[in-house]
């Protein structure tokens with residue numbers, strides 16, 4: 528259930544690396560060895576080997592995450608009607624399209640569960656290359672164990688990994704959310720900053736993630752250009768750009784700034800429910816006679 532956050536006064540919606548191997552099992556094995564010095568060296572060497580393996584895994588996962596995100600966000604990789612021929616629509620048609628989508632999804636809202644700005648920020652970082660449903664399956668346990676930035680910053684990384692494993696790329700994601708929490712604590716007193724400039728200085732936080740948090744928790748205006756918004760705005764003829772920032776600028780010119788956050792979420796809902804990447808459900812789409820990419 529979503530509750531108001533104490534960090535979000537403006538929100539109208541509001542809503543070391545210590546491994547587990549280090550304790551009893553190693554100590555009991557070590558107690559049978561003759562020298563405490565050699566035990567300590569052996570343990571430390573083992574620890575550093577484990578850490579370097581873990582860090583290598585996290586690095587590999589980070590690379591995989593980046594290349595998958597790049598491929599997914601490239602509309603040319605999608606099997607859809609040729610986008611080269613799609614002409615830009617007029618402002619009036621663009622507004623009509625959004626009015627129909629708003630009517631179709633009057634309850635469109637952020638689908639991630641959270642109880643504070645920190646929790647939403649963490650959930651959005653974990654949502655890379657997975658669904659909100661999948662993230663919601665792990666956040667209950669994660670946030671009951673580590674409810675604040677300080678708790679997560681000081682948490683056992685192995686425990687964090689174990690909890691978030693179902694979201695995929697869990698080595699890289701665990702490292703990202705913990706490093707982000709650590710920087711929130713050391714640089715911002717554990718409180719999520721409320722500006723795009725500050726938010727995007729945090730590890731794992733890009734423009735898209737920052738705009739979600741600013742729009743959903745703090746009620747700030749901003750376009751969240753994720754893979755759905757990127758794909759659908761192009762199909763609808765609202766932009767010809769591939770670059771998320773350029774798309775954001777095109778959309779800013781088309782719609783009033785008060786609507787930016789809500790329209791982002793509405794388009795994301797359409798992408799999840801009807802205008803799918805590979806087989807958009809054009810036959811039942813209320814935009815099918817005004818959408819330049821309609822396949823009916």
Ligand code: SF4
Nearest residue numbers: 802807809812815818
């Ligand atoms: S008509 Fe088809 S391509 Fe156009 S918005 Fe609807 S589902 Fe997407």
